[in-house]
Amino acid sequence: EYSDQGSKRWTKTRCSSIGRYTSDMAPSTVDHLIGSALNVWGSASPLTFVRSFSHNADIMVDFVTREHGDSYPFDGPQGTLAHAYGPGTGIGGDTHFDDDEVWTTGINLYLVAAHEFGHALGLSHSNNPESLMYPTYMKRNQHNLLSREDILNLNMLYGRRTKI
Numbered sequence: 001e002y003s004d005q006g007s008k009r010w011t012k013t014r015c016s017s018i019g020r021y022t023s024d025m026a027p028s029t030v031d032h033l034i035g036s037a038l039n040v041w042g043s044a045s046p047l048t049f050v051r052s053f054s055h056n057a058d059i060m061v062d063f064v065t066r067e068h069g070d071s072y073p074f075d076g077p078q079g080t081l082a083h084a085y086g087p088g089t090g091i092g093g094d095t096h097f098d099d100d101e102v103w104t105t106g107i108n109l110y111l112v113a114a115h116e117f118g119h120a121l122g123l124s125h126s127n128n129p130e131s132l133m134y135p136t137y138m139k140r141n142q143h144n145l146l147s148r149e150d151i152l153n154l155n156m157l158y159g160r161r162t163k164i
């Protein structure tokens with residue numbers, strides 16, 4: 001469930017599930033990259049993510065092309081790479097990757113997924129190119145993806161990570 005206290009946010013552990021995969025890389029690689037991209041946000045918040053295999057997980061991940069059952073069809077190669085829905089029931093949190101992209105070292109799945117999961121957690125775009133939530137794909141330092149702004153915005157929604 002998620003708290004609907006004003007800003008949309010998740011209240012506790014969220015589970016993610018991958019439905020359709022891309023043929024560009026091994027499913028285990030996709031699993032690893034998706035898990036790592038979720039942990040980018042988990043490491044800076046009290047949120048933890050559990051892999052689920054049910055079709056009603058909070059964050060459903062799918063690789064799809066063109067018209068795929070929501071009101072935002074993809075546009076073929078290049079152009080828009082992916083999109084995600086903010087916290088909520090049903091399609092809330094779901095994340096779609098355009099499988100007309102070549103998901104290997106070309107368009108980096110880890111970088112794009114980290115951006116999309118920012119939306120899935122309730123963050124919107126930033127006009128600061130340093131921010132992971134900048135709306136245009138850029139090569140980034142994978143070891144330090146979150147800008148100060150990203151962490152501040154995340155902490156506004158979920159509080160700080162409590163030291164264990």
Ligand SMILES: CC(C)C[C@H](CC(=O)NO)C(=O)N[C@H]1Cc2cn(c3ccccc23)CCCCCCNC1=O
Binds near residue numbers: 079112134
């Ligand atoms: C941030 C990213 C991971 C997710 C965003 C979408 C998004 O915000 N999802 O949450 C994205 O795909 N942005 C486009 C924006 C964009 C750039 N161009 C476009 C040409 C046509 C349509 C869109 C674009 C110019 C040509 C380059 C096309 C390839 C790269 N595409 C982009 O950077």
Ligand SMILES: [Zn+2]
Binds near residue numbers: 116119125
């Ligand atoms: Zn975006």
